[in-house]
Amino acid sequence: AGTLYIVPTPIGNLGDLSPRAQETLANVAAIAAEDTRHSRKLLQQFAINNEVFALHEHNERERAQAVIERLQGGDSLALISDAGTPLISDPGYVLVQQCREQGIRVVALPGPCAITTALSGAGLPTDRFTFEGFLPAKPQQRRKTLSELVAEPRTMVFYESPHRILATLSDLEEVLGAERKLVLARELTKQFETYLSGSIAEVAAQVNADSNQQRGEFVLMLAGAPVTEQAGDTQAALRTVTLLREHMP
Numbered sequence: 001a002g003t004l005y006i007v008p009t010p011i012g013n014l015g016d017l018s019p020r021a022q023e024t025l026a027n028v029a030a031i032a033a034e035d036t037r038h039s040r041k042l043l044q045q046f047a048i049n050n051e052v053f054a055l056h057e058h059n060e061r062e063r064a065q066a067v068i069e070r071l072q073g074g075d076s077l078a079l080i081s082d083a084g085t086p087l088i089s090d091p092g093y094v095l096v097q098q099c100r101e102q103g104i105r106v107v108a109l110p111g112p113c114a115i116t117t118a119l120s121g122a123g124l125p126t127d128r129f130t131f132e133g134f135l136p137a138k139p140q141q142r143r144k145t146l147s148e149l150v151a152e153p154r155t156m157v158f159y160e161s162p163h164r165i166l167a168t169l170s171d172l173e174e175v176l177g178a179e180r181k182l183v184l185a186r187e188l189t190k191q192f193e194t195y196l197s198g199s200i201a202e203v204a205a206q207v208n209a210d211s212n213q214q215r216g217e218f219v220l221m222l223a224g225a226p227v228t229e230q231a232g233d234t235q236a237a238l239r240t241v242t243l244l245r246e247h248m249p
């Protein structure tokens with residue numbers, strides 16, 4: 001049987017398509033892409049003219065079996081998305097899950113991803129973080145999701161679109177308060193790459209004041225809730241009680 005290669009593509013800078021990714025894409029029998037027109041343009045820049053077929057969120061479930069049969073028939077295939085790493089807020093999960101279930105070899109290549117790029121340049125703690133994907137589009141659900149994250153101690157990473165950036169910043173301020181630290185990474189690896197960093201209120205004010213800062217693609221990173229000394233003290237007290245109990249007759 002063939003192998004399914006998961007191949008990350010650039011999130012803005014063509015130089016980020018690795019030599020290994022180029023070689024893999026050139027050597028597979030066909031490439032499954034989210035948007036075939038978009039991806040053919042990318043592939044042409046690397047003189048890769050392989051067959052490209054569509055695998056997107058609307059047809060992934062129905063196409064997966066046909067793709068698996070092709071892999072079982074001996075063809076190796078690659079999966080790419082419009083940008084970055086497939087399966088990360090992009091299609092591919094259904095296909096990879098089914099390949100794993102049916103014993104088909106899956107090889108994932110490392111490469112561009114907005115999460116890791118944004119985090120590594122942000123200056124927020126990265127020892128632990130949680131990826132929250134896109135917040136819900138509806139204001140009420142968005143606020144509910146945010147309210148459930150108020151006490152989250154890890155750095156939180158969100159993807160956001162230009163249509164909702166102002167609404168999301170305003171909801172963040174309302175639900176988490178003005179003071180929490182926020183880093184907004186925009187247009188990563190592109191000409192107008194920007195990091196805005198400060199309190200939620202400061203970053204929101206900067207974005208509101210400058211329409212250029214409302215354009216493009218965003219990764220929003222929120223500092224985790226401070227583990228307060230009081231909470232720390234309570235935890236220490238509880239541990240002491242537990243220890244004492246263990247040692248009591």
Ligand code: SAM
Pocket residue numbers: 011012081083084085086087088089090112113114115158159160161185186187188189190217218219
């Ligand atoms: N699979 C992609 C990845 O590995 O990052 C993410 C795909 S998701 C549909 C698209 C979102 O990723 C955008 O709305 C934005 O939040 C984020 N994103 C992608 N490229 C970006 C870039 N160059 N700068 C900032 N954010 C980016």
